[in-house]
Amino acid sequence: MAFMYYGTGLLFMVIGNYLPKVKQNNTIGIRVIWTLQDEENWSATHRFSGKLWVASGVLCMLCGLFGESIAALVLYIVSIMAAAIVSILYSYLFYKKKMEAGEKLKIQYNKKTIVIYVIVSVFVVIFTIWTLFWGGIDISFHDNDFTVEAQGWSDYTVDYEQIDSISYEENLLQNSNDYRTNGLGNFKYAMGNFRNDVYGNYIRYTHSSCHSYVVMSIDGKILVVNGENDSATKEIYHTISEKVSNELK
Numbered sequence: 001m002a003f004m005y006y007g008t009g010l011l012f013m014v015i016g017n018y019l020p021k022v023k024q025n026n027t028i029g030i031r032v033i034w035t036l037q038d039e040e041n042w043s044a045t046h047r048f049s050g051k052l053w054v055a056s057g058v059l060c061m062l063c064g065l066f067g068e069s070i071a072a073l074v075l076y077i078v079s080i081m082a083a084a085i086v087s088i089l090y091s092y093l094f095y096k097k098k099m100e101a102g103e104k105l106k107i108q109y110n111k112k113t114i115v116i117y118v119i120v121s122v123f124v125v126i127f128t129i130w131t132l133f134w135g136g137i138d139i140s141f142h143d144n145d146f147t148v149e150a151q152g153w154s155d156y157t158v159d160y161e162q163i164d165s166i167s168y169e170e171n172l173l174q175n176s177n178d179y180r181t182n183g184l185g186n187f188k189y190a191m192g193n194f195r196n197d198v199y200g201n202y203i204r205y206t207h208s209s210c211h212s213y214v215v216m217s218i219d220g221k222i223l224v225v226n227g228e229n230d231s232a233t234k235e236i237y238h239t240i241s242e243k244v245s246n247e248l249k
Contacts, residue, residue, distance in 0.1 A: 002179075005064035005076060012057030012083065019050040030087050034095040041094050049087040056083035070187060070208075077128060135189040137205050139225065141239055148205045148225060152184045153191040156205065156223070160243045164217040168237040171211050172198065173224070199224075214240065 022029045024042045029035070030049055035042040059079040066072035136151030148156040173196065181201070183192015187208060194204045202222035206213065212233045216223045226233040 002064040005060050005072070008076070008080070009057040009059070009061030009064070012053050012060060012080075014057075016050045016053030016055075016057060019046045019053060022046055030091060032088050032091050034091045038095065038098075041091055041098075044094050045087065045091040048090050049083075052086055053083050056080065073132075073186075077132075081125075081128070132186045133188050135184060135186065135191065137189060137191065137207060137225075139236060141243065146240065146243070150184075150191050150205055152189065153205075156203065158216070158218055158223065160240070160246075162218050163240070163244050164219070166214065166216045166237070166241055166244060168234065169213045169215050170230075172213050172215065173206075173211075194224075216240070 019029065024036070024039050025031075026036065029042070030045050035045050056079045060076055063072040063076045063079075134152060136149075138149045140147050140149060144161075145157055145159045147158075150156070178194060178196035180190065181193045181195050183190070183194070183204070185191075189208060190204055190206050192204065193201065195201050199222045202224060204224045206224060206226045207228050210226045210229050210233055212230045213224050213226045214233060214237045216225075225236060227236055
């Protein structure tokens with residue numbers, strides 16, 4: 001995540017420094033109808049957008065200091081979307097200001113192009129919101145093993161006889177410098193490979209809504225799972241503990 005934040009931030013800062021130098025064209029820049037048909041609008045918009053994109057880049061890089069923080073992810077997404085949306089809004093307001101000043105600008109609207117822009121914009125917003133909540137975790141128990149069935153990441157199967165120890169923990173991952181090294185993380189789920197000060201590298205399939213966990217040591221690896229709430233997590237713990245006990249008999 002930090003790599004993504006820093007990389008995006010650096011890219012936005014480079015683009016922001018380049019935008020004021022871009023001449024009016026149909027390929028690169030803030031290419032909306034008000035800038036493409038008015039050179040003064042193009043110049044003003046790109047001078048403003050250059051500063052805005054640099055500021056957005058700085059915010060993205062600051063997000064890298066907070067690792068897996070949900071607040072950092074929200075700020076990252078908002079800063080990126082604001083850089084694009086506010087640039088377009090500035091161009092439109094500049095056009096409206098010139099019109100109110102009495103300047104006659106014949107803007108030729110292409111309805112088909114406008115519809116496409118609206119559809120793409122709506123799709124991007126919906127997709128962004130969807131990714132913040134998408135995923136799923138379900139644990140299915142069998143006679144000799146259990147499988148963590150994950151929507152959004154790979155499933156994980158464990159033989160009961162592989163489990164060296166199992167415990168039920170509460171508030172275990174708070175304030176432990178926990179971050180994802182490879183996996184899925186959003187407002188609802190955390191799945192994949194993680195690292196923290198308690199376990200070092202470990203595997204995690206957890207719901208963000210619950211702060212109780214089932215912690216297992218499996219052939220030297222640590223697996224952390226939970227349910228949607230404390231009750232579901234305790235049920236997972238008791239079920240696996242019972243299965244492990246039966247394997248030892």
